[in-house]
Every structure is written in structure tokens, then in C-alpha cells.
Amino acid sequence: MNNQKTYTFHVHGMHCNACILVTESELSDLSYITDAKSSLKNHSVTVTGDFTNIDSSEKSLEQIAQELTVSLKPHGYSVEIEKQIHKKKWSDFKIAIPVAVLFAILFVLLQKAGLVNIIGGGKVTYGTVFIIGIVASLSSCMAVVGGLLLSMSANFDKKALEEHRKTNKRFKPQIMFHIGRIVSFFILGGVIGVIGSAFTLSTTATFILSVVIGLVMLILGINLLDTFTWAKKLQPSMPKFIARHAHSMNQVNHTLMPLLVGIATFFLPCGFTQSMQIYTLSTESFLTGGMTMLAFALGTLPVLALISFSSFSIQNSKKSGIFFKSAGLIVILFALFNLINSLVVIGVIPPIFNF
Amino acid sequence: MKSVVIAIIIAIILIFGAMFFKKNENSIDQENINNVSIVNDQQIITINAKGGYIPKVSSAKAGMPTLLRFNTKGTFDCSASVRIPSMNISQVLPNSGVTDINLGNQPIGVLQGTCGMGMYPFEINFQ
Numbered sequence: 001m002n003n004q005k006t007y008t009f010h011v012h013g014m015h016c017n018a019c020i021l022v023t024e025s026e027l028s029d030l031s032y033i034t035d036a037k038s039s040l041k042n043h044s045v046t047v048t049g050d051f052t053n054i055d056s057s058e059k060s061l062e063q064i065a066q067e068l069t070v071s072l073k074p075h076g077y078s079v080e081i082e083k084q085i086h087k088k089k090w091s092d093f094k095i096a097i098p099v100a101v102l103f104a105i106l107f108v109l110l111q112k113a114g115l116v117n118i119i120g121g122g123k124v125t126y127g128t129v130f131i132i133g134i135v136a137s138l139s140s141c142m143a144v145v146g147g148l149l150l151s152m153s154a155n156f157d158k159k160a161l162e163e164h165r166k167t168n169k170r171f172k173p174q175i176m177f178h179i180g181r182i183v184s185f186f187i188l189g190g191v192i193g194v195i196g197s198a199f200t201l202s203t204t205a206t207f208i209l210s211v212v213i214g215l216v217m218l219i220l221g222i223n224l225l226d227t228f229t230w231a232k233k234l235q236p237s238m239p240k241f242i243a244r245h246a247h248s249m250n251q252v253n254h255t256l257m258p259l260l261v262g263i264a265t266f267f268l269p270c271g272f273t274q275s276m277q278i279y280t281l282s283t284e285s286f287l288t289g290g291m292t293m294l295a296f297a298l299g300t301l302p303v304l305a306l307i308s309f310s311s312f313s314i315q316n317s318k319k320s321g322i323f324f325k326s327a328g329l330i331v332i333l334f335a336l337f338n339l340i341n342s343l344v345v346i347g348v349i350p351p352i353f354n355f
Numbered sequence: 356m357k358s359v360v361i362a363i364i365i366a367i368i369l370i371f372g373a374m375f376f377k378k379n380e381n382s383i384d385q386e387n388i389n390n391v392s393i394v395n396d397q398q399i400i401t402i403n404a405k406g407g408y409i410p411k412v413s414s415a416k417a418g419m420p421t422l423l424r425f426n427t428k429g430t431f432d433c434s435a436s437v438r439i440p441s442m443n444i445s446q447v448l449p450n451s452g453v454t455d456i457n458l459g460n461q462p463i464g465v466l467q468g469t470c471g472m473g474m475y476p477f478e479i480n481f482q
Contacts, residue, residue: 102364109368111474116406121428121451132431140433140474203445271433271471274447278435341473347440351469351476355407 004034008046009065013077014038026071042162045079092321099322100329110138111355124279126295133299136272140355145265145300146307147334148213149177151220152261153308154327156254158224161320173258174308178301180262185297186290188266189280193289198277199267203346206269210342213268217335224328226321269345272296391415399424400458400479404434404448408470408477417481421458427451436471445471 011023020038023045027036033049047068051059059067061081068079115135119128137146156173192198201209266273276296283289310327314320343349390401390413398421403409405428415421427435427448435448437456448454458466466479 106364106367114406116430116432119429119431124450136431140472144472198447200447203443269472271436272431274471275431275435275450278447279431279450344469344473345438345440345471350467351473353474354411354476355474 003050003052004048005051006046006048007051007061007064008044009068010080011038011043011045011072011077012080013075014040014043016040019077022075023072023077026075027068030068030071092325095322096325096329099326100333103326103330104333107142108355111140115139126291129276129279129292129295130299132272132276133296134302135299136270136296137300137303139272141270141272142303143334143337144210144213144268144270146304147217147331147338148261148265148268149304150307150310150327150334151217151224151331152177152258154224154311154324154331155220156258157311157314158320158324161314171309171312173254176255177258177262177308178305180259181265181304182262182294182297182301184263184266186294189293189296190286190290192277192280193283193292194286196281196284198274198281200274200277201267201269207342207346209267210269210338210345214335214339214342217331217338221328221331221335224324224331226324226328396420397422401426402477403427404437405430406432407434407475408468411477413477413479415461415479415481417461417463419460421461423456423458423479425454425456427454433470433472434475437468438471438473439466439468441467444468447471 011019013019014023017040020040023038024036027033027045027047030049032051033047035048036045037047038045045068047064051064053059065079065081069077072079115138118135119132153174157170160170188199273296276293280289280292283292311320311323314323337353340349340352344351344353390410392399392401396419398415398419400413400415400421401424402413403426425437425448428451430448430450435450437446437448438444439456442458444456446454446456461479461481463481466481467476468478469476
């Protein structure tokens with residue numbers, strides 16, 4: 001009786017393309033293994049085979065890992081137990097899908113609730129601007145900035161968990177994002193205050209930017225689902241010529257990219273940011289303009305921080321499946337929302353959403 | 356822990372459900388307001404922009420000089436950014452004030468507009 005099962009194990013010592021060839025050929029040579037596929041990126045090997053003992057009992061994971069290590073040890077590798085991808089994948093969606101739908105409903109209700117009416121028409125103070133920031137972070141802008149942030153943060157954290165990174169180092173990308181955003185808002189706000197005009201992109205540029213961001217979010221969202229591994233190849237990262245500059249590449253990827261994304265959120269199409277720019281240019285001073293935009297950015301911080309640190313309580317990558325699938329679905333929904341709206345704004349399709 | 360999260364979520368849904376129904380009561384009256392006036396042979400369509408456009412649907416006359424007047428009062432949301440794709444109009448309104456957009460002579464048909472992000476629509480039926 002052919003009892004084929006597929007398991008994935010963590011491989012210590014895998015660091016080059018040759019490692020893939022060696023591990024795959026050594027493991028395939030084992031009589032009970034029918035297929036072995038190694039992944040350099042994940043430092044893992046997925047083996048398919050008949051794992052029953054002579055007495056017809058199933059080999060335990062520890063047993064299999066030990067046996068595989070025996071054949072790989074001469075080459076300097078060892079095999080450890082990692083999650084059983086095969087079993088858990090689809091059942092996670094039973095919870096992830098309702099969670100994502102719940103968030104979509106909450107999002108719609110939030111928009112219908114008319115939070116903007118909290119903002120009065122009177123004098124605009126830093127306190128007013130802070131409140132505007134809070135309202136903005138709960139508004140449709142959440143689909144753009146929040147969605148992008150979630151897609152980026154969840155992907156970073158998923159990778160951090162898979163690489164068993166320590167908690168105090170796990171959230172560096174997210175912190176870099178917030179620093180980039182807050183500092184750039186202050187500086188750019190000051191610049192707007194001084195030069196007296198806002199940074200606006202042309203209609204075409206806005207359209208292109210929205211579509212690019214929508215597509216990036218879509219890919220990152222699909223990647224979080226962990227179901228379609230081909231999407232991993234499409235995942236944007238630093239260009240290869242920078243990546244080739246070794247180990248320090250990781251630093252660049254984790255520090256510079258989120259920082260740049262944080263700064264870029266200033267230019268994302270969001271009605272609130274544009275309105276704030278209009279107000280800021282009337283301040284006619286670098287300090288006042290800077291402080292105004294700073295207050296706005298700080299107002300958006302609570303919700304954005306919540307989004308970016310939402311995976312904080314997850315301690316190991318084994319139980320994270322449900323969370324990241326939910327996040328992935330939410331990101332995909334936001335991405336579609338943004339893409340549809342981009343087409344509406346450019347005039348290709350009539351308005352779909354009616355809040 | 357899980358039950359706390361569920362309880363919070365249900366509470367939020369109830370709160371916003373209540374706010375949603377309350378807002379609906381107010382906006383129904385505003386749909387029927389006559390927001391079109393003619394001054395010196397020019398048609399002025401007045402729309403309030405805050406958390407969306409009110410009224411969402413306007414009826415006006417085709418074939419005469421038309422001005423689209425937006426009122427804003429503490430408007431910082433998406434409705435401050437007006438977009439009319441068919442005429443390639445993109446304008447950010449001041450936070451509080453009155454802004455006129457010249458539509459010229461409009462043919463018979465529906466003029467579609469949205470906020471800068473596409474989620475608050477408004478339309479004008481020209482007859």
C-alpha cells in the first residue's frame with residue numbers, strides 16, 4: 001500500500017545554490033523518499049515519501065528528521081522539525097475568511113458612520129489637526145495607507161518568524177516606517193508652509209501610482225496566504241545589484257525600504273493629506289507648517305501602529321497561519337478596492353462604491 | 356482573550372450601526388432640497404461637500420451656462436478633492452469656503468463626479 005505523505009523540514013547549513021542540489025539528491029537517494037525539493041530562501045526541504053515503519057506504524061516527525069539528518073550530516077547539514085504545511089493550510093481559511101469579511105463590514109460601517117462630522121468648521125488648532133488625523137486613519141484612507149502598511153508589515157513579520165528572529169529585532173521595519181512617515185510629514189509640512197504651495201501629482205501620475213500600489217498590495221496579500229508559492233517570486237525587494245553586496249543587504253532591506261515607504265505615504269492619493277496640505281500652505285511658516293503636518297501624522301499614528309504591530313502577540317510561526325491568512329485576505333480586499341477606485345477616478349468605469 | 360475580542364467587535368458593530376441609522380435620518384431630507392438656482396441667465400448648482408456630497412443627485416437644465424458651487428465647512432476628507440473625469444476636472448477645495456467650478460453649457464445627460472479617491476459619488480442630471 002502506497003502511503004505518500006509530504007512534510008517540510010528546516011535545514012540548518014543551507015547557504016548556497018549548490019546546497020539545494022546536494023540536499024535534494026542525497027534525500028532522493030533514500031529508498032522511501034519519492035521526491036525532495038529544497039528551498040534556499042526558506043532554508044527548508046519538502047520531502048514526499050512513504051514514512052511507514054516495517055511494522056506498519058507511521059514514523060514520527062522527530063524520527064524522520066533524525067533519519068534525514070543522518071544522510072545529510074556528512075555534508076554539513078542537519079534537519080529539524082518545522083510546521084506541517086500539508087495538513088494545516090486549508091483549515092486556516094475557515095477562520096481567516098470570516099475574519100476578513102468581518103473587517104470589510106467594519107470598514108464599510110466605519111465609513112457610513114460619518115466620523116468626519118466631528119470636525120467643526122471653526123478655527124483650526126493643532127488639537128483639531130490631531131483629531132483630523134485620527135478621523136483620517138479610520139476613513140477610506142485606511143484602505144490606501146493602512147492597507148499598504150499591513151501588507152508590508154505582515155510580510156516582514158512573517159519572514160521574521162520563519163527566521164526565528166528575536167522579538168526586540170522583529171519590528172525594526174515597522175518602526176522605521178513610522179519614523180520615516182512622521183519625520184517626513186514634519187519636514188515636508190514645513191516646506192509647504194514656506195513655499196506656499198502643495199505637492200500634488202498630476203491626474204496621470206496619481207493614476208499610475210495608485211495602480212502600482214494596488215498591484216503591489218495584491219501580490220503581497222497573495223504572498224501572505226502562503227498558498228500560491230509562485231507569487232513569492234514576484235515579491236518586490238531591493239534590486240539585485242544592491243542585493244549582491246552580501247550580508248549587509250538585509251540591513252538595507254529592513255531599514256531603508258520601510259523608511260522610504262513611510263516617506264512615500266505623504267504623496268499617496270488620500271483626500272485628507274491633500275486637504276491638510278491646502279491648510280498647511282496658508283500657515284506661511286516652516287515651523288507652523290511642520291508642526292501642523294506633524295500633528296496630523298501623530299493623529300494617524302495610533303491606528304497605523306495598531307495595524308503594523310498587530311502580529312506582535314504571535315510568538316512562533318506555527319500558529320501564525322490564521323493571522324497571516326486573515327491579513328492576506330484583508331490586504332487583497334483593500335487592494336481590489338483601491339484598484340477599482342483608481343479606474344473610477346480616471347473615468348474608465350462609473351463609480352462603484354457609494355459611501 | 357478571544358471572547359473579549361468578540362465582545363469588543365460586537366460592541367463596535369452596534370455602536371456604528373446606531374450611528375449609521377442616525378445619519379440616514381438626516382440625509383433623506385436633504386435629497387429633496389432644490390439646490391439649483393438661476394441668477395442673471397446663469398445656472399448655479401450648489402453642493403455641500405463634507406463626508407460626501409449632498410445632494411448626491413441634482414437636476415438641472417441642459418444648454419445654458421452652468422456654475423457648480425461647492426460649499427465646504429471644516430472639510431478635510433476626500434470630498435474636498437473633486438473629480439469630474441469626463442471634463443478632466445480635478446480640484447482640491449479649501450477647508451472652509453465657497454468654490455465655483457465653471458461647467459459651461461452642458462448637453463442633455465448625466466454628469467458624473469466623485470471625490471478624489473472615487474468613493475463619494477455625485478451626479479447631475481441635465482435635462
